[in-house]
Amino acid sequence: MRALTWHGKHDVRVDSVPDPEILNPRDAIIKITSTAICGSDLHLYDGYIPTMMAGDILGHEFMGEVVETGARSTLKKGQRVVVPFTIACGSCYHCGKHQYSGCENGLPADNQDIGQELYGQPMAGLFGYSHLTGGYAGGQAEYVRVPFSDVGPIVIPDGIEDEKVLFLSDILPTGWMAAENAEIEPGDIVAVWGCGPVGLFAVQSAFLMGAERVIAIDHFPRRLELARRFGAETINFEETDTAAALFEMTGGIGPDAVIDSVGLEAHGFFVDNVLDQIKKSTFLGTDRIHSIRQAILACRKGGRVSMPAVYGGFVDKFPLGALMEKGLTLKTGQTHVQHYMPALLNAIMEGKIDTTFLISHTLPLEQAPQGYKMFHDNQNEVTKVVLKPGMALAAE
Amino acid sequence: MADTMNRASKDDAPLSTANKESQAIDEATDGLIVQRGDKLVARAVTINRPRAELYAFWRDFSNLPPILDNVVRIDVLDRERSHWVVKAPAGGTVEWDSRITEDREGELIAWASEDGADIPNSGRIEFRDAGARGTVVVATINYAQPGGTIGRVISRIFQREPKMQAQRDLRRFKQLMETGEIATSSRTQQQLEEERN
Numbered sequence: 001m002r003a004l005t006w007h008g009k010h011d012v013r014v015d016s017v018p019d020p021e022i023l024n025p026r027d028a029i030i031k032i033t034s035t036a037i038c039g040s041d042l043h044l045y046d047g048y049i050p051t052m053m054a055g056d057i058l059g060h061e062f063m064g065e066v067v068e069t070g071a072r073s074t075l076k077k078g079q080r081v082v083v084p085f086t087i088a089c090g091s092c093y094h095c096g097k098h099q100y101s102g103c104e105n106g107l108p109a110d111n112q113d114i115g116q117e118l119y120g121q122p123m124a125g126l127f128g129y130s131h132l133t134g135g136y137a138g139g140q141a142e143y144v145r146v147p148f149s150d151v152g153p154i155v156i157p158d159g160i161e162d163e164k165v166l167f168l169s170d171i172l173p174t175g176w177m178a179a180e181n182a183e184i185e186p187g188d189i190v191a192v193w194g195c196g197p198v199g200l201f202a203v204q205s206a207f208l209m210g211a212e213r214v215i216a217i218d219h220f221p222r223r224l225e226l227a228r229r230f231g232a233e234t235i236n237f238e239e240t241d242t243a244a245a246l247f248e249m250t251g252g253i254g255p256d257a258v259i260d261s262v263g264l265e266a267h268g269f270f271v272d273n274v275l276d277q278i279k280k281s282t283f284l285g286t287d288r289i290h291s292i293r294q295a296i297l298a299c300r301k302g303g304r305v306s307m308p309a310v311y312g313g314f315v316d317k318f319p320l321g322a323l324m325e326k327g328l329t330l331k332t333g334q335t336h337v338q339h340y341m342p343a344l345l346n347a348i349m350e351g352k353i354d355t356t357f358l359i360s361h362t363l364p365l366e367q368a369p370q371g372y373k374m375f376h377d378n379q380n381e382v383t384k385v386v387l388k389p390g391m392a393l394a395a396e
Numbered sequence: 397m398a399d400t401m402n403r404a405s406k407d408d409a410p411l412s413t414a415n416k417e418s419q420a421i422d423e424a425t426d427g428l429i430v431q432r433g434d435k436l437v438a439r440a441v442t443i444n445r446p447r448a449e450l451y452a453f454w455r456d457f458s459n460l461p462p463i464l465d466n467v468v469r470i471d472v473l474d475r476e477r478s479h480w481v482v483k484a485p486a487g488g489t490v491e492w493d494s495r496i497t498e499d500r501e502g503e504l505i506a507w508a509s510e511d512g513a514d515i516p517n518s519g520r521i522e523f524r525d526a527g528a529r530g531t532v533v534v535a536t537i538n539y540a541q542p543g544g545t546i547g548r549v550i551s552r553i554f555q556r557e558p559k560m561q562a563q564r565d566l567r568r569f570k571q572l573m574e575t576g577e578i579a580t581s582s583r584t585q586q587q588l589e590e591e592r593n
């Protein structure tokens with residue numbers, strides 16, 4: 001089969017590799033019909049995530065048709081499914097609490113050492129996201145092997161196009177959980193850093209949960225415009241002193257809840273951000289954290305900090321004092337996708353949530369490398385790239 | 397009988413976490429472990445299944461090779477005795493006969509190697525109710541560092557990471573019991589075979 005493989009920083013290629021096979025009784029093989037490139041994939045593309053190996057197949061946002069099932073899979077050939085990016089067993093202690101991204105059985109036993117060493121406990125298994133998360137082949141390919149297919153994938157009724165449901169795999173539940181973690185109350189003002197897919201879904205979700213005002217922050221005019229379309233007020237951080245603007249826009253109180261949906265690659269030429277970059281390259285710190293730092297300082301006393309953004313290591317200059325003195329609550333985590341999928345599928349079918357607005361480009365799988373480059377180089381215009389293995393190559 | 401898992405007289409931390417290994421061995425072998433050396437490894441894992449089921453699986457040693465990474469083969473000789481063949485460096489193997497020294501239905505199994513073992517060892521696996529969490533399984537292994545060149549090589553493998561090895565083995569036990577399978581990220585049958593060899 002053809003698959004998008006990683007070979008190094010800014011080097012991804014479409015290669016021919018052996019087809020996946022059923023290896024465990026609960027497996028299923030899915031023939032991919034649509035798969036997306038995620039902001040998180042850019043962290044891999046930029047070489048920020050350790051334990052990648054040449055030839056690794058990327059992609060954790062995908063859907064398709066069931067073509068093969070193991071003896072204990074509950075799926076049926078021909079069914080259309082969206083697959084959660086977190087690999088969860090459904091039967092461990094964490095899965096029992098619906099904390100699926102804490103699942104203890106998705107990660108092969110030998111891959112669990114690193115997480116235990118780094119974080120105190122092993123992490124969950126994820127598709128297409130380095131050997132730290134299991135080394136599972138991802139879905140930017142013609143076929144993918146899906147473990148625990150009896151608990152993860154959600155079956156999509158006929159007649160709903162891929163574009164409407166594809167984002168159930170990651171970014172829609174991630175934006176939703178970000179808003180849920182912000183514990184929004186009616187009348188709240190919520191500030192959202194980053195108007196990428198996660199931020200934009202957090203904006204939509206915050207309004208659905210009763211926020212009175214949502215203030216969205218980014219520097220890409222096109223992304224800010226999308227946030228405004230859902231009723232958000234916006235701040236372009238390149239033109240404005242974000243902290244001062246938030247203080248004034250909330251009459252000095254500050255937002256009731258703040259959501260950091262930027263993460264590792266916070267852009268911008270802030271003094272502390274540049275400092276973070278220097279430290280990163282000299283191994284003093286591994287993560288750049290401007291957005292989370294600013295969010296914590298902006299948040300009102302007693303407010304909530306929600307952090308869907310991904311961080312991997314240790315951070316310097318984290319405003320722990322502000323967190324304590326202001327009595328803030330911080331909630332974060334990889335998304336418990338399986339927990340949110342059914343309700344969000346219903347919301348999509350009832351027309352309460354719109355997802356298709358996000359897709360700016362659709363390409364054949366063969367052009368995935370161009371898709372990565374576009375998404376990386378031009379985030380203003382390119383909001384989401386969807387890849388389709390079956391699509392004919394555009395004439396060049 | 398002394399509580400062999402906790403240093404109950406002093407604090408509640410498990411023996412396996414003691415900074416002083418020799419002291420931990422004294423306390424561990426004070427109870428249910430027949431001493432077979434000066435090395436001690438102990439690990440705990442929570443498994444969301446009933447105690448009786450986990451005990452029954454473990455009691456049949458022929459079930460264990462897929463879980464225990466280094467084990468090539470276990471021949472069950474009779475109700476008490478089994479013969480173990482375990483991977484050693486450079487494609488070799490080490491072997492020993494093992495005898496059950498204590499067996500409490502649903503609670504614990506203790507064993508010790510018999511004379512002539514390539515690596516003298518003993519140990520115990522305990523199953524404790526953990527309420528809504530299922531069962532806490534604690535494995536404690538006591539062994540002797542082999543001598544000679546081969547001993548040095550073996551001990552590098554068995555000694556540098558024995559804690560890790562025990563933990564990985566317990567994780568596989570957990571996966572098989574909780575999910576019915578052992579997680580793998582291989583994509584093809586061939587990769588899986590290479591990974592398991």
Ligand SMILES: NC(=O)c1ccc[n+]([C@@H]2O[C@H](COP(=O)([O-])OP(=O)(O)OC[C@H]3O[C@@H](n4cnc5c(N)ncnc54)[C@H](O)[C@@H]3O)[C@@H](O)[C@H]2O)c1
Binds near residue numbers: 195290308
């Ligand atoms: N928790 C999870 O399970 C989960 C799932 C998916 C994605 N994520 C993470 O969420 C984050 C966002 O994902 P995405 O796909 O939307 O990424 P993205 O890269 O498309 O969007 C990030 C946006 O943040 C903006 N930005 C950069 N610096 C900023 C700053 N200082 N202030 C305000 N905005 C700034 C960028 O211009 C960009 O539009 C990433 O860190 C991603 O890894 C987490």
Ligand SMILES: [Zn+2]
Binds near residue numbers: 085
């Ligand atoms: Zn994603």
Ligand SMILES: [Zn+2]
Binds near residue numbers: 088091092095102103
């Ligand atoms: Zn689980």
